[in-house]
Amino acid sequence: MDTETQGMIERKPLLLKDVPTDSSEMERRVQGENNSAVRQSNEEVENSDTPIRKGPEDEAAYAVSEVHSKDFGAVQNFQPQSLVGRTVKSPTIDSQEEVAMAREAGVPEASRTVSVINVQLAAPSTVPKDSSNAEPADVSSISSASSAAVTAATIGKDACIRVMDGKEYIVVPPEPVWQCPYDISTLSNQEASFNTDVFKQEGEELHFNWRVLELAVHPTTDTPLLERLKFLCIVSSNLDEYFAKRMFDIKTGDPALYATLSEKIHQLCRVQEECLLEDILPALEECHMHLTRFRDLTRTQQDSMCLYYREKVFPLLTPLSLDTTHPFPLLRSHSLYLAVLLQSEEEKRLGRLGQPHFAWLRVPNRVPRFISPNDDPCKFLPIERLILHNLDTLFEGMHIISTHPFRVTRNTSLDLDSIYLDEDEDFLRVVEENILKRQRRAAVRLEVSSDVPDALLTVLKEQLDLDDDSVYFVRSPILGLKDAFPLSQLKIFPELRYPKWEFHSHPTLKMMKERNISFFDAMRRTDLLFRFPFHSFDESTLTFLQTAAKDSSVFCIKIVLYRCGDNSPVVAALVEAAQRGVDVSVIIELKASFDEDQNVLYARILQNAGCNVAYGVKGLKTHAKVILVIREENLENGNKKFQSYVNISTGNYNASTARLYTDLSFYTCKADICADIQDLFNVFTGISRKKSYRKLLVSPMFMLDQFLDLIQVEIENARNGKPAQIVAQMNGLTESRITEKLYEASQAGVQIDLIVRGMCRVRPGVKGKSESIRVISILGRFLQHARVFFFMNHGSKPKFFIGSADWRSRNLISRVEVVTPIEDSCLQKKLWKYLRRLRTNEFEGWEMLSDGRYRKALHQDKPRIRNDGDGGVTYVVGGVNIEEEPKSVFDRLWLDETEDDSEHETQSSGGTSREEDWKSKKHKDNREPLQVYKAGCIAVRVNSKGVNQVLLITARNRESMLEGGEADAWVLPRGTVLSSETPAEAAIRETLEEAGVGGEIGPLICTTQQRKGRKTIETSWHLLRVDSQASTWDDAVRRRRQWFTFTEAERLLTKAHFREAVQQAKAMFKG
Structure with missing residues (x-):
């Protein structure tokens, strides 16, 4: 989605005891509650079967008030004014196969062949006697033609479970949204990267929403119930934006693609609704969290609710009728409406419908969507149900036949880039004017309760200019599911939410x-x-x-x-x-x-x-x-x-x-x-036209070319038999030239790990093209939003970058983005550890298949996530931490050194293999011995009093010190020797980084060895006559440095190999 941080409007459930008596205070409180909330979405969204319309009693259906049997014939002969004089036919079910499918889907026999004017009403025995104050009864018997049609493509929530390689996986979507007509392995790299039939962006966005949906349907971590509800709400929010941004242009530009996407979205929505109705809501009921009806409240609760309605809701309601003097109203996008079917009391008394009456009522979004009684905060009454009960206050003298909620989505995206501005025009004013035009844009979707009569449905479709594919029938009691997001944040049910997240102070x-x-x-x-x-x-x-x-x-x-x-x-x-x-x-x-x-x-x-x-x-x-x-x-x-x-x-x-x-x-x-x-x-x-920068990668200037050059370096290294690796984390990867270059890199033997949350154009695991590429998407409690890029750059220091840019055409060509190098060795190690954790995250990581779908293994034990205090998460099952995957060769030559007594090491030039990096299961004690080469300096000087001195620095031998802490143990500056360096060069570099001093390098003093686990560390010690001392240096905040006499240094150094080096230097140095 283009709104990477756009949050849903949060209308929190309201306790009646919290209602301010002053209306201005109420307005301020509601405004204050409009906070941003997380949305799992990709950067571009943030997508049929004729759907089944089947509403369980007292759930999806809203409203038929008191009707007598004599009304039935009149209503059956009813046609809205817009339909008078012409016939509208509905689909029928003819074949035995369709009849069988309809029966299996629960479609009643009587409703399988009906006309648009057939509106059946509830039997009189189900109607309250006091119709003036009774809540209209929920009705599932109002029939409509479109509820009968069922296709063979119906997909249930367990259709995504597949067995692969003898193991159960979740595979989403069950079938690719867009089926590539080519064998990608036969295409050239350029064809595979640029062909729009290989990568269909609109389909990839739906793939992402399937993955989010599965966090609720089949969670693989310990996901509490309200968090699963939250993920369902996020899917609804993402689809809202998908329709608002995408579907109008697709419908007008590519009808075939529109029909395909509509079918897939209907499938996704059915699985979402099945999860809500069959899993989430029943489980919440068992936990004593009730989505209630007005008639299920106690009399005292009903009275308090009606008082709230009169004081806080009624003043915000504006009923709108539809007749010759009242045109069809402007329906605002994403607002909840009630369509009310009416007849006059005289018409009701005479037993005929007469002139039809429609009215529309917008449910105000200035009040919470859900309200709880004072004495029972575990009950939640949807605000529309409170309005339904009090409809007589809005339509006095009228008989309410039925009421049906619906919701419209409009094409509300703004193409501000295409607006031409004169030099003297105010861009801020132009944007404001275009925002006001949003609500008059074309409608792209109609969501309506599954019990809607065909007559009403036809009026809505005609007035909104929508076809059948654009209509989504909802069985859920919550139409506009994203409005339920505040329910997932309720603090009165802490056991149903993730534990409170504790920040760790840097x-x-x-x-x-x-x-x-x-x-x-x-x-x-x-x-x-x-x-x-x-x-x-x-x-x-x-x-x-x-x-x-x-x-x-x-x-x-x-x-x-x-x-x-x-x-x-x-x-x-x-x-x-x-x-x-x-x-x-x-x-x-x-x-x-x-x-x-x-x-x-x-x-x-x-x-x-x-x-x-x-x-x-x-x-x-x-x-x-x-x-x-x-x-x-x-x-x-x-x-x-x-x-x-x-x-x-x-x-x-x-x-x-x-x-x-x-x-x-x-x-x-x-x-x-x-x-x-x-x-x-x-x-x-200003009006600067800067075209080059010293350190930063800035788009749209040269960032794309610079990334291509960085990939090319890895390609050349791989072709020359050197280790080569790329690891990149981003939100989306759609840039064709980057994709083509990555295919070339894979063919050269570069190991490539792409951690892409949303859309990814690259297809991994294609024989002869991308066999060394792995693509994973990590979704879970937190939305992965960082952009991090690593290039091994063998023979020199590795290159790390972070910034705002994804590898997408819009980021690299159409936006101003900034990516900065991270050159501090300590921070590089932290970034590598961060990337390594992402690459080995089997609980929240989805692996892309070569056809563009994703899979994730099902686990019997669902771990709980906690903050490990080191900038990452740890997975815990039964109180036991799940260990990380064994480290690769690259990790062992570089990161392992941070556990030694002189922590600030630089990356070794070791290689890495896919098998070692991802598949190795050997215990660390069974690994082969490892030889590590280091170099360091004995930095010496003669002070103003003529005393020979040696420089010591404090060690950082704990993980917390890597973030900037200090230790009191004294050590000598040293670090790992890169393959491109001599030991003397490494010694000078490490001493400058760790101690901030430079000078004339002297001869090799001695070589010391130490064993640390399975490692043998060999250090070459050189004498350095210091002639310059910086006031600030790389490790200044993490270490202290101090000059001591040789005797003092020998006493302070606790490690034997450090004391040995100082003793040798003392014998050699003659001040």
């Missing part, structure tokens, strides 16, 4: 509090990397902005806002900064799909606060996530300078979604990256 933030230093002080010492939601957005990004807003030394703040949610604390911090006199520049993207109105509002607020507001680069969408803070600081010599601080993130500056989306946030004050960001903001706010 070690650097702990150090800041302990030492009372600022965020800026920490950034000057080292680069920082935060992972959401494992670390807190409020403690990191929000603290960074709030600190800048209040700091008198801050000169300016520049930021890009794409989606920042309702009531944004980020916007509040920017307003505060501007009001304090800080020069604040905000690039706000007005074309963020389905967030246009929110961003227009923020643009006005920020402008009124005194911020410089721009809308990005003309013709491009600005999707980058960057912040620049410029601060005036004092130098040691008393002069002043301007110091820049930069944040580059993979996700939006949205405090709500940061708790639900997995993202990375990088902080640095390195001069080259800061200068690049400064240049980029000059492009945003």
Whole structure:
């Protein structure tokens, strides 16, 4: 979906005791409850059979009030005015096979051959005597022709279970949405990458929604009941956007594809509804959570509900009739309506229907969709049922025959990029005007209760200009299932939700509090990397902005806002900064799909606060996530300078979604990256035409070409017999040139792991084309939103990048995106560990098959997820942690070294094989011995008093230290020797990174060996005469350094191999 962080409108269930008596207070409270919530969706959505219309009593059907038997004939002869004078025929079931299928589907005999004017009503015995105050009875006997048609393509919720390789898997969808007509293995790389019959984007979006649906239908982790309901709501929300963005253009441009997609969406919706009606709702009833009817409430509860209706609901209702003086109303997209069929009391008394009467009623979205009685918070009455019971207050003197809920989806996407603007036009005003036009766009879908009479259905279809494929009949008691999202968040049922997620404080933030230093002080010492939601957005990004807003030394703040949610604390911090006199520049993207109105509002607020507001680069969408803070600081010599601080993130500056989306946030004050960001903001706010950058990858300039070059390096290494590997995580991969290059890389022997949550154009496992490519999609409690790229780059330091860009054409060609390299060795190790966990996630990972479908193994034991405190999750079954997959050769040569006593190692050049990386099951004690080569320096100097000294640094030998902590044990600087280095070169590099000193390298002093488990570590020690000492260096925030005499150093060093090296240096060094 184009709205990667767009949240559903949350209308929380309301306890009557919480209802304010003041209407203005009620309005403020409801507005405050419109918060963003997570949506599992891919970046582009965020898709028949003639459906079965079958409504269980008191569930899907709404309303037929008191009718006497003499009404039956009159209603049967009823035709709406729009149908008078012509005949409308309904489909009939003729064949024995169809009759048998209809019987199996539960379609009543009497309803299998009916006409559009046949509206059967409930028997008089089921009708309350006091019709003036009675809730219209639920009816499942109102027949309609379309409810009879059943096709052989009906798919149940267990149709996705398949046995493959002797193991049970969930395979979704059961059949590919779009069947490729070619054998991909026979196509050239270019044909396989560019042919639209191989990859159909609209079908891939439905594949994604099938995967989300299965989180509710067949969860493979310990997923509580309300969380399963949440996933059903997410699917409904995703489909809302799919229809709003896609289906109109498909229907008008490719009718055959439209018919195929409609059939598949109907199948998906049937499985979703089956799960809700047969699994979720009955299970919630067993847990004493009741979706109730008005007549099931006690008399006291009914009275309190009616009081709430009169005071809070009735004033918001506007009944709209349909006749010659009242045209068909404008039905708003995604709003719930009630269609009411009426007759006058005189007509009822005379036993004839006479002139038909239709009325429409919009259910207000300013009140919660579900209301609970004061004395029973476990009961939830849908607001439409309360309205149904009180319809007589709206239609006095009329007899209510039946009432049917329905919902319309319109083509509400805005193509703002195609709008031509004169130089003097205000783009903000143009966007506002187009937002207002949304609700008049063409209808693309009608959702209606399964009991709807054919006469009413025909009126709706005619007025909305919809065909049968666009009608979706709903048996569920909740029409517009995404409105049930607040039910999944109820705090009164903690056992039915995920346990509360506990953030882990970043070690650097702990150090800041302990030492009372600022965020800026920490950034000057080292680069920082935060992972959401494992670390807190409020403690990191929000603290960074709030600190800048209040700091008198801050000169300016520049930021890009794409989606920042309702009531944004980020916007509040920017307003505060501007009001304090800080020069604040905000690039706000007005074309963020389905967030246009929110961003227009923020643009006005920020402008009124005194911020410089721009809308990005003309013709491009600005999707980058960057912040620049410029601060005036004092130098040691008393002069002043301007110091820049930069944040580059993979996700939006949205405090709500940061708790639900997995993202990375990088902080640095390195001069080259800061200068690049400064240049980029000059492009945003001025007329600069910058075409190259020092460090950053920026689209649409050269990012695509740079990624292709990085892949080409791996191809050349593989062809030369060297290890080559690519691991990339993103939201979507649709760029054809990237796909073609990845196929070429696979054919060369590059090992490729693609972690793609949504759409992916690459087809893995195709013989002769993509056998070394694996594609996985991870879906679960948190939405995977980060973009991370790894290239082994054998013979040199590995290359890691993070940023806002997916490998999609729109990101690389049509948007301004920023991707930054991560060059700090410690942060690189953390990123590799992060990627490794994703690649081995068998509980939440779906593996793509070569036909584009996905599979995931079924597990007898469903693990529970918890925060492991290290920026990731651990899976727990029965209180026992599930161990990770064995490490690859690449892991063992690089990451294992972080467990040694000198932790800040650089990646080894070891290779990796698919079998070792993914399939190995050997216990670590059975692995072959491993030889590791390291190099280090004995850094020496003569101080001002003529005393010979040696430099020691503190070790970081625990995992927490990798995030920025310190230890008190003293060690010598050393690290792993890369294949492209001599030991002396490695020793110099490691000493500069770990201790921040340089100088003249001396001879080899000695070689020491140590055993650590199955590893033998051989270290070459060189003498370094120090002649330069930096005030800041890579490891400054993680280590302390200090000069000691040789005697003091020997006493402080606890490791024998360190003492041996110092003793040898002492004998050799003559100050």
